[in-house]
Amino acid sequence: MQIRSAEFVTSACGLDDCPVWDRPEFAFIGRSNVGKSSMINLLSRKDSLAKISATPGKTRLLNFFLINHKWSLVDLPGYGFAKAAKSEKFDFNKLVGDYLEHRENLRRVFVLIDSRLTPQRIDLDFIAWLGGTGAPFTLVFTKIDKQSATKTRANIGLFRESVLPLIHQEVEVLTSSAKTGDGRNDILGMISAGMGH
Ligand code: GDP
DSSP states (O other), X not given: OOOOOEEEEEEESSGGGSOOSOOOEEEEEEBTTSSHHHHHHHXXXXXXXXXXXXXXXXXXXXXXXXXXXXXXXXXXXXXXXXXXXXXXXXXXXXXXXXXXXXXXXXXXXXXXXXXXXXXXXXXXXXXXXXXXXXXXXEEEEEOGGGXXXXXXXXXXXXXXXXXXXXXXXXXXXXXXXXXXXXXXXXXXXXXXXXXXX
C-alpha cells in the first residue's frame, strides 16, 4: 500500500464523539514509550501526525487520522498510567474500553509491545481483556533494532506462552523497527487485507 495522504480528522472523548462515517478503522495502542508515535510516523511518513496526538489535551483522547481518504488510523491513549488519579484512570480506561468493545468501524487493533522486555503484567492483562471482546488484534513487537534477533525471538516466545492460557488461541505477531522501517509493509499489508471485511 502506498500512503498518498494522511491527515488529522478529530479527537473524540467518547463513543458519541467519534466520526460518523463508514471508514474502516485500525487502532494502535500500547504502553507509554513503547514507540507508538514513531510507528505512526513510520506508517504515514509524516512526522507531524503523531505530534498532534501528543499535544496537551489530546493525549488521553481517541485521535482519528484519515489515510488515503479511505481508512482511518486511530491513535488510542496508552494504558497503564500508574500516576493518574483513580477516578481519572477509570474514565480513561472506559473511553478505550467503550471504543474497543462497541465501535462498529473497528477492523483490527495493533497492540504494541516493547520487544526488549519479558512479558509484563500490564500488557498481559490488557490482551486478556481484549481477547474477550472478540476484536481482531495483532501484537507488534517494537524496537527490534535495539537487540539481537535471538533475544527478540526469545521474548516473543515467552510472550506467546504467557498469552495462550489467557485467550486460548495463537496470537498473530509482527515485529517492527521505526529506525530501519522493518515491519512497515507487514502492517500496511494487514490493514489492506482487513479493509474489506
Ligand atoms: P510512544 O510514547 O509510545 O509514542 O513512544 P515514542 O514513539 O515516542 O518512542 C519512545 C522512544 O523510543 C523515543 O526515544 C523513540 O525515538 C524510541 N523509539 C521508538 N521506536 C523505536 C525503534 O523502533 N527503534 C529505536 N532504536 N528506537 C525507537
